[in-house]
Amino acid sequence: MKKLSTVILISFIMMAFSTFNALAIYDDFETNKSEYVSMCSVTDLSEEEESICEEFQIYMSEQSSELQQQKADIDAQMEEIADNIAAEAEKIQEYELEIAELNVQIEELDAEISNLTLLIDEKTIEIEKNEAEVIILQDKVKDRMVAAQPTMRLNIMIDFLMGADSFEDFIRRANGLKAITDYEDEIRIELKDLLEQLELDKNQLSENQVELEVSKTEIVEKQNTVLAMQYKSKLVREEFYRQSAELESQSNQIAGDLEALQEMQKELAVKLGNVVSSSGFLRPITGGRISAGTWFYPASFGGGIHLGVDYADSKGTPVYAPANGVVVNSVDGCGDGWLGNSCGGDGGVNMGGNQIYLVCSVNGKTYGLRFFHFLIGTPIATGTIVNQGDKIAEIGTSGNSTGNHTHVEVIYLGTMSVAEYVADWNGSLSFNASWGSDAYYNYLCENGASAPCRIKPESVFEWGNYGR
Secondary structure (H helix, E strand, O other): OHHHHHHHHHHHHHHHHHHHHHHHHHHHHHHOHHHHHHHOOOOOOOHHHHHHHHHHHHHHHHHOHHHHHHHHHHHHHHHHHHHOHHHHHHHHHHHHHHHHHHHHHHHHHHHHHHHHHHHHHHHHHHHHHHHHHHHHHHHHHHHHHHHHHHHOOHHHHHHHHHOOOOHHHHHHHHHHHHHHHHHHHHHHHHHHHHHHHHHHHHHHHHHHHHHHHHHHHHHHHHHHHHHHHHHHHHHHHHHHHHHHHHHHHOOOOEOOOHHHHHHHHHHHHHHHOOOOOEOOOOEOOOOOEEEEOOEEOOHHHOOOEEOOEEEEOOOOOEEEOOOEEEEEEEEOOOOEOOOOOOOOOOOOOOOOOEEEEEEEEEOOEEEEEEEEEEOOOOOOOOOOEEOOOOEEEEEEOEOOOOOOEEEEEEEEEEOOOHHHHHHHOOOEOOOOOOOHHHHHHHOEHHHOOOOOEEEOHHHHOOOOOEOO
């Protein structure tokens, strides 16, 4: 019984702590709403940022029935979106441009709201000060009127004047009475002006408050639009990555100019006979991180089949040949891409951007390596014989890509030499190891498939084993 009580107490504390954390983050969402909108409107988020943005979208939905409806409408359209996912993915770039413009407008509205709030605060202080002065002046006028009722009668004023003992004294007394009257007139004029100014200030304050509420409403609408677009973008991304292997499998599967490649094969025959087998693989980049592994994308990407590993690093980072071999196909000419960008299909894989297909030898076995998304102008040419560690290209974000990285696939081709394989290569851009879900289900070496079969790049490129 005591143990059960302890468990219940711990559970209660954990629930209370969780509730406290939820309240704390919700307070932070409210205080820094614009910052969260900006953060959650970009595409290259860490897993932690993705999680925070999901919480923020839930929070915003709870605050706005309009956003809830927008999200519901998007959910209802997902089947239609999934059927046209390539076209929808290309629209994401339009979403991002619109989101960027909306964020600029939101920043401007934020500044406008801050200025209006400051103006309202200053005007409120000014009104309070003027109201206090009005009360003081009203009291002065009231006191003068009360004092004048019993004393400032005509006969008293005459007696006062007639009591002068000389003409000079008479003039002095008459001027004194005029000064009193002028003073009272001055107070009345000041009071009148102050009341008129007070009325103007209150009208201006009212206008500023209305303007502030309009700006607040407008900024909420824009924030909702941004978050709804970001929500749709997220769903499209997830669906696109889920379908990406199949989309790639629908593209060109044979190298563009096969006749020219076959001529190259004949010319290279003697040279390829001299390719020495490397004693192991080198990892193609010297740093960076794995942004998506093999055989599936991360859940935050949609979890679709992913036939290689993505090494992310800054644009221009050198990529090295993992082993001795020859470039059998190279594609160049694609600038920076985006999700759904189809560049690379002319001579290579659709959506692959700038690409290299390398046939190499390691420990007496032959492998086909596929590299995608290189920086324009950097892939080395078709027919180039490389030594392990030679620079073959630079990291970019061409084709179907949303950030700087290179995608690498490894396909085991058997025990023939590089020269023997290249002599008979039929131009297959998958090295005859299939595409999409068929490649995953039927062509994995780890599942017992024979050559050609696919190997996890992570298993051959040791993290600490760099190129030079």
